[in-house]
Amino acid sequence: MAIARRTRTTAGMCEPAEMSPPELRKREVGESNPLVGLECWPRMFLRPAPIVCDLGAGNGRFAATYAELHPEWNVLAVERRLPRVRKIRRAQELRRLSNLRVLWLGWDDLLLFWSQPESCREIHVLFPDPWPKRRHQIRRTLSMRVLTAIFRVLEPGGFFRLLTDDSGYYATVEQAAAALPGFGRSEDPGAFPESQFETIFRSRGCPLHGAIWRKSEGNGTERKKRGAA
Numbered sequence: 192m193a194i195a196r197r198t199r200t201t202a203g204m205c206e207p208a209e210m211s212p213p214e215l216r217k218r219e220v221g222e223s224n225p226l227v228g229l230e231c232w233p234r235m236f237l238r239p240a241p242i243v244c245d246l247g248a249g250n251g252r253f254a255a256t257y258a259e260l261h262p263e264w265n266v267l268a269v270e271r272r273l274p275r276v277r278k279i280r281r282a283q284e285l286r287r288l289s290n291l292r293v294l295w296l297g298w299d300d301l302l303l304f305w306s307q308p309e310s311c312r313e314i315h316v317l318f319p320d321p322w323p324k325r326r327h328q329i330r331r332t333l334s335m336r337v338l339t340a341i342f343r344v345l346e347p348g349g350f351f352r353l354l355t356d357d358s359g360y361y362a363t364v365e366q367a368a369a370a371l372p373g374f375g376r377s378e379d380p381g382a383f384p385e386s387q388f389e390t391i392f393r394s395r396g397c398p399l400h401g402a403i404w405r406k407s408e409g410n411g412t413e414r415k416k417r418g419a420a
């Protein structure tokens with residue numbers, strides 16, 4: 192199935208390219224993609240600014256609101272289901288969010304094969320598909336390999352935020368993150384807009400599990416705090 196052509200529309204939106212996730216997955220981590228240079232995706236935006244990623248963005252409620260609240264940042268929503276990609280794109284157009292882009296792509300592929308090290312200020316993974324049955328857990332996107340890629344893609348001082356209703360998934364990620372030197376639990380820097388699933392789960396009174404892990408600066412200080420351009 193062909194997805195993801197990287198051409199620009201008049202709105203600057205990244206269009207699907209002829210590249211299939213299974214082909215990408217066969218590649219080794221770190222191998223560059225022959226169709227798109229590793230440095231390409233930050234250039235989707237009209238101007239250089241800190242990049243914030245919403246991975247598995249769903250209908251894009253979080254990404255669009257965050258982009259609206261922070262016009263000084265570039266917000267990248269990544270989603271693999273086309274109807275949801277279209278919703279995000281509609282929100283981008285209706286709300287004239289020139290700092291929001293959407294990619295129709297598996298976010299694990301983005302992290303593993305298409306991204307530059309130290310290129311993102313924030314990475315949000317909100318309610319990743321939980322695959323709660325033990326035999327299905329292999330399908331979870333947040334594997335150790337992908338978490339390591341998140342760490343690589345974050346700028347020093349940048350953070351990864353996970354929120355889920357699945358305590359088992361959360362515990363697995365917490366354990367994996369603890370094994371990455373230079374990735375430390377951090378205080379929540381403030382209120383974030385709710386995603387669609389967050390609103391749903393909160394309205395049902397479900398317990399939620401979440402944390403923020405910050406990539407160290409290497410010298411023990413947190414130079415790039417959230418919000419600093």
Ligand SMILES: C[S@@+](CC[C@H](N)C(=O)[O-])C[C@H]1O[C@@H](n2cnc3c(N)ncnc32)[C@H](O)[C@@H]1O
Pocket residue numbers: 246247248249250269270271272275296297298299316317318319320332386387388389
């Ligand atoms: C449970 S929904 C959560 C949506 C949104 N983050 C929210 O909190 O409202 C999970 C979303 O992640 C998308 N998704 C799952 N795995 C993905 C992957 N590997 N790459 C891109 N999107 C993915 C699904 O299509 C779905 O839209």
